[in-house]
Amino acid sequence: MKRLFKKTKVVYDAHLERYDVYYKNFLFWKFDRSYRVDCKYLRDEEAKKAAIAYANNILKTVEVYRS
Numbered sequence: 001m002k003r004l005f006k007k008t009k010v011v012y013d014a015h016l017e018r019y020d021v022y023y024k025n026f027l028f029w030k031f032d033r034s035y036r037v038d039c040k041y042l043r044d045e046e047a048k049k050a051a052i053a054y055a056n057n058i059l060k061t062v063e064v065y066r067s
Contacts, residue, residue, distance in 0.1 A: 001062040002063045004025070004061045005059060005061060006025065008055035009024075010052055010055050012048075018034045018036040019035040019047050019051035020033075021035070021051050021058070023055075023058050035047040
């Protein structure tokens with residue numbers, strides 16, 4: 001089985017108050033998902049933990065079959 005993504009990173013954007021998740025496929029970093037910090041739904045630590053957990057799960061993505 002071949003891993004689809006080589007690296008991931010989580011970047012905090014202070015201006016927009018969100019954590020952005022990126023993955024590196026070949027040479028380029030590609031944006032995947034954003035976790036916004038909101039006082040009602042996601043606090044700062046919860047958004048940070050959710051973004052890091054999602055980035056770790058991306059690394060476990062594998063290609064099972066190709067014809």
